[in-house]
Amino acid sequence: MLRQTWWKILCVLLLAYTVIAGFLGTVPAKPIVNETIRNLYFHVAMWMAMMVFLSVSVVYAILYLRKPSHVYDIYSLEYAKVGIVFGTLGIITGSEWAGFTWGAFWSNDPKQLGAVIAMLIYYAYLVFRNGIPDIDKRARLGAVYNIFAFAMLFPTIWILPRMVESLHPGGMGGNPAFNDLDPRMALVWVAGAIPGWTLLGIWIATLRIRLALVEEKKYSNRP
Amino acid sequence: MNILNLLKKDLLLEVRQQYTFYGILLYVTATIFVLYLSMGQPEGPVWKGLFWMIQLFICVNAVAKSFLQEGRGRLLYFYSIAGARDFILAKLVFNALLMILMSGVSLVLFLFMLGDPMGHEGYFVLITCLGGVSLSLVFTFLSALAARAQQGAALMAILGFPLVIPQLMLLNRISTIAFEDVLQGGLGWMLGIMAGLDVLLVVLAIILFPFLWKD
Numbered sequence: 001m002l003r004q005t006w007w008k009i010l011c012v013l014l015l016a017y018t019v020i021a022g023f024l025g026t027v028p029a030k031p032i033v034n035e036t037i038r039n040l041y042f043h044v045a046m047w048m049a050m051m052v053f054l055s056v057s058v059v060y061a062i063l064y065l066r067k068p069s070h071v072y073d074i075y076s077l078e079y080a081k082v083g084i085v086f087g088t089l090g091i092i093t094g095s096e097w098a099g100f101t102w103g104a105f106w107s108n109d110p111k112q113l114g115a116v117i118a119m120l121i122y123y124a125y126l127v128f129r130n131g132i133p134d135i136d137k138r139a140r141l142g143a144v145y146n147i148f149a150f151a152m153l154f155p156t157i158w159i160l161p162r163m164v165e166s167l168h169p170g171g172m173g174g175n176p177a178f179n180d181l182d183p184r185m186a187l188v189w190v191a192g193a194i195p196g197w198t199l200l201g202i203w204i205a206t207l208r209i210r211l212a213l214v215e216e217k218k219y220s221n222r223p
Numbered sequence: 224m225n226i227l228n229l230l231k232k233d234l235l236l237e238v239r240q241q242y243t244f245y246g247i248l249l250y251v252t253a254t255i256f257v258l259y260l261s262m263g264q265p266e267g268p269v270w271k272g273l274f275w276m277i278q279l280f281i282c283v284n285a286v287a288k289s290f291l292q293e294g295r296g297r298l299l300y301f302y303s304i305a306g307a308r309d310f311i312l313a314k315l316v317f318n319a320l321l322m323i324l325m326s327g328v329s330l331v332l333f334l335f336m337l338g339d340p341m342g343h344e345g346y347f348v349l350i351t352c353l354g355g356v357s358l359s360l361v362f363t364f365l366s367a368l369a370a371r372a373q374q375g376a377a378l379m380a381i382l383g384f385p386l387v388i389p390q391l392m393l394l395n396r397i398s399t400i401a402f403e404d405v406l407q408g409g410l411g412w413m414l415g416i417m418a419g420l421d422v423l424l425v426v427l428a429i430i431l432f433p434f435l436w437k438d
Contacts, residue, residue, distance in 0.1 A: 065434050113392070120385035128382055132372045141372055144431045145382070148364065151427055155420060156389045 014196030021188045028182045043093040045193035053083035058150040061143035073139035074212045082205045084122050111168040114157040121149045225305040229313035247285045255332045264338035267402045286318050286362040290370035311432040318359040326355035347401035354394045360424040
C-alpha cells in the first residue's frame with residue numbers, strides 16, 4: 001500500500017474533480033448560504049478526513065500498547081499530526097464560511113468551541129511528547145495520552161454541540177442539516193471530496209512515516 | 224481489600240502530615256478573598272464562572288501531589304504488594320474524597336464572601352460534589368502521566384487544561400439548575416452525559432494505568 005502509485009493518481013484525480021466541479025458545478029441557490037455552499041466540499045470533508053486520521057492514530061496507539069514496536073508509534077504520531085493539520089484547516093475554512101453566512105468569522109458557536117478544544121487537546125499531545133527525552137517512555141506515554149485524548153475528543157465534538165443551540169446543522173434549533181442535499185452536489189461531496197481529502201492526508205502521512213522509518217534506521221545500530 | 228488498605232494509607236498520611244489539607248485550605252481562602260476584594264458580590268453568571276475556575280485551580284493543586292509525592296522505591300513496593308489497578312483505584316477514590324471536601328469548603332467560602340445569587344442551594348451542593356469528583360478523576364490520571372514523564376505539576380496543567388474544558392463547560396451549564404426557576408430542556412441529559420463521562424474516565428484509568436506503571 002505504501003509504495004503503490006494507483007491510489008496517489010486516484011487522489012489527484014479526485015481532488016482535481018472536487019476543485020473543478022466544486023467551483024464550476026451548479027449548486028442550488030439557497031437563502032443565505034447561496035454560493036458558499038461550495039465550502040461543503042472543503043470544510044466538511046476536511047473534518048471527516050480529520051476524524052479518520054485521528055481514529056487511525058488512536059488505533060495505532062492501542063496497537064503500540066499491545067505490542068510495543070516503534071513502527072506503531074511512528075504511525076500513530078504521524079497520523080495524529082496530519083489530523084491536526086486537517087483539523088486546523090477545517091477550523092479556518094469553517095470560520096471563513098461563517099464569516100459570509102453567519103455574519104462573523106467567530107461567534108462562539110458550540111461546534112466552533114468544540115473544534116478549538118479538540119485542537120488544543122491534540123496540540124497538548126505534541127507538547128507532551130516533546131517533553132519526554134526517553135524514546136520508549138515517550139512512545140508509551142504518548143500512546144496512553146492519545147487514547148485518553150480521543151476519548152475526551154469524542155464527546156467534545158460529537159455529543160456536546162448537538163445538545164445545545166448551534167448555528168451548525170445538527171444542533172438543537174439551529175439551521176437544518178443538508179438533508180435535502182442536491183444529488184449533483186452529493187455526488188461531488190461523497191465521491192470526490194471526502195475520499196479525495198482523506199487520500200491526500202494518507203499520502204502526506206505515509207511520506208512522513210517513510211521518512212521517519214529511514215531516519216530511525218539511520219540512527220539505530222541494527223543492520 | 225488492597226484498595227481499602229491503600230486508601231487507608233493515603234488517609235492516614237493526610238491526617239498525620241496535614242500538608243495538603245492546610246496548604247489547599249490557605250490557597251482556597253486566599254484566592255477567594257482576593258476575588259472578593261476585586262469583584263465584590265457578582266451576579267449569578269459571573270459567580271458561576273468564577274466558582275468553576277477556582278475549582279479547577281484547587282483541583283490542580285490538590286491532586287498534583289498524589290503521584291509526585293510517591294518516590295520510585297515506594298511505587299515499586301506498592302506494585303509488588305497491590306498491583307496497578309488497586310493502586311489507581313485507591314488514588315481515584317482518595318482524590319475524589321479530597322476534592323469533595325475542598326469543593327465543599329470553597330462553596331462555603333464563596334457563599335460567605337461572594338454572596339448567594341442562587342435559588343436552589345441544595346442542588347448546587349450536589350452539582351459541586353459531582354464537579355469535584357469529575358475534575359479529580361481527570362487530574363488524578365494526568366498526575367500519573369506527569370509523574371511518569373518525570374515532569375512537575377506544570378506539565379499537568381498544560382495537558383489538563385484543554386482536556387477539562389468540555390467538563391467545565393458542562394458543569395457551568397448544569398449549574399444553571401441551581402440558579403433559575405424556569406429551566407431550559409436538555410439539562411437532565413447533560414447531567415447524564417457528565418456521569419457517563421466520569422464512568423468513562425474511571426474505565427480508561429483502570430485500563431490504561433497498568434501501561435503507565437511498568438518500566
